[in-house]
Amino acid sequence: MEPNQEKILDKAQERVIETLARNLDLYGITMSTGLLYGTLLFQDKSMTLDEMGQALGMSKTSMSTSVRTLLDMNMVEKIWKKGTRKDHYEVNLDWYQNFIDLFSTKWRHACEQNGTVLKKSLHELRTLRESEGLSAEDLERIDLSIQRIENGLEYYQWLHRLIDSFESHEIFEFVPKQKNE
Known part of the structure; x- marks a missing residue:
């Protein structure tokens, strides 16, 4: 993908992520948890807490709290990945x-x-x-x-x-x- 096309893709995804995060606030979900959900939505692979923290510029502790919230609401799932001991998470795509x-x-x-x-x-x-x-x-x-x-x-x-x-x-x-x- 050319750099200009990459920018368009990134901007479209960022707009959706931010909007989802703001809307989830209506249900008592914090903005940072909503941003995490939106970020996971556009991943083509599962992510670890470290990867999430890196992607959002937040602490692992903050990511852990957000993931726990999303797990409790069945919005993300913990998945097993062969060859790694870290937990991986992916979004439940059934809106x-x-x-x-x-x-x-x-x-x-x-x-x-x-x-x-x-x-x-x-x-x-x-x-x-x-x-x-x-x-x-x-x-x-x-x-x-x-x-x-x-x-x-x-x-x-x-x-x-x-x-x-x-x-x-x-x-x-x-x-x-x-x-x-």
Whole structure:
């Protein structure tokens, strides 16, 4: 490849890497971890932590933390390479599955946390409603809170079903994967 063509390739890849890193920030993934993911995406071979650190100008410790995050989210895989004792990593190229894993992990955790809080509050309000000495206005306020919390619980049940549809890939029946046109 000629030097000018190499520059065009590098610039296009760098633009995608930076954009991916910024977008992954929406899911709580640090910019440096996003840059690592993007860098691995454009490699034609697996990389060691040392190679990653060299490519990004970051410490091996920083690379290790980022790789662990990406492994936990199933966005990279550790692979075995014959003749070397160092761990090698490569990106999982299934963007649909990467999104599903990332989305499911984050949203399921949030649903469970929020559902627990709503259920606890609902129980407390139902107990409070049975108290003596409450005015009609007090009961009205309590009932309104109960209704809003019940609506929230319905939402989280729906969100659980949505997450299930992603994990089971049923979502693709409603929103099919599309090949580039």
